[in-house]
Amino acid sequence: MHGEPKSREELQAIKPYVPGKPIEEVQRELGISDVIKLASNENPLGPSPKAVEAILETVSSIQRYPDGNAFKLKNAIAEKYEVEHSNILTANGSDESIKLVAEAYLNPGEEVIIPWPSFSEYEFAAKIMGGRCIVSPLDKEFRLDLEDMVKKVTPETKVIFVCNPNNPTGTIVGREEVEKFLSRVPGDVLVVFDEAYCEYVNDDRYMDTVDLVKQEIPNIIVLRTFSKIYGLAGLRAGYALGPKNVIASIEKVREPFNVNIFAQAAGAAAITDADHVRNSRETNESGKQYLYREFEKMGLKYTPTEANFIWVDTGKDSRGLFENLLKKGVIIRTGNIFGFDSYIRVTIGLREQNERFISALKEML
Ligand SMILES: Cc1ncc(COP(=O)(O)O)c(C=O)c1O
Known part of the structure; x- marks a missing residue:
């Protein structure tokens, strides 16, 4: 051989x-x-006690597959943000959401604009799909330079990742900057707001991007996670909010049982805690x-x-x-x-x- x-x-x-x-x-x-x-x-206080209780109640049901549509979890998310189930993707952490976005949107050779230094999974997701990463350095204050990011858009650009607050620097971009940026991004480019730490933000210039989802802006998606403030990193649970068409496209590449039953039950409980x-x-x-x-x-x-x-x-x-x-x-x-x-x-x-x-x-x- x-x-x-x-x-x-x-x-x-x-x-x-x-x-x-x-x-x-x-x-x-x-x-x-x-x-x-x-x-x-990770959350040093540990998980939401409500989530722990929900997990214990679920233990005797693990012979069953999880609900592939995560109905109860979506209900809890829909109630909190006043969106429809069709605006929600549930995922095995934001890591999976990032990968699913790339799988659903990137053709080989297409460009993805990523800030740097920032979360490394954007580059990973782009590269496994054969995408090309175009790096936008942070400004002197370690903030995302949205001006620069929009300048880097070409006809080959497909996705832009906006990490807000940014990991590893903890900085944010505010509403005014985001609105100006969005007004200049072409409609065929998907803007991904990765907001893993949004629940910690104090600065009132921070934008509530869920409003963009409600306004049915067609080229955005907002990623959230249960790993950080909710203290459920070990379970792997995240979700994304977006316009129906974007969510429907991503649903096509999602595995049917991507969120396990503990993660679904715990997420639904934690979000109310x-x-x-x-x-x-x-x-x-x-x-x-x-x-x-x-x-x-x-x-x-x-x-x-x-x-x-x-x-x-x-x-x-x-x-x-x-x-x-x-x-x-x-x-x-x-x-x-x-x-x-x-x-x-x-x-x-x-x-x-x-x-x-x-x-x-x-x-x-
Ligand atoms: C900016 C950012 N996005 C996404 C993630 C991944 O989160 P999850 O645990 O939901 O996969 C992290 C985790 O560190 C992160 O810092």
């Missing part, structure tokens, strides 16, 4: 996703038991103010955040810092994967976690 099966040409260009280092891995590798993870923007959302916002806000104060005392430049993580310039090589923090049982993310060697991204944790991070950081700087 000669030769071997060749995978698709497009896969050559794909770099594997680098996830936040899991707590168990650090415990195994370094033999320390007390480890905190401030690396994946206003107490948990409020507590999570308050915990985030006080942690944010504490970290700002400490960074200022240390003379470190940080980017004011509208999310649950902070982008900080440590002035040092972030890889070395990462390794040293690991030895102290603190996991953060380094900026070098984005080309910013002295930056780190730290998730805002509980008070004691933030204090532990700061005291470890102080020792190192």
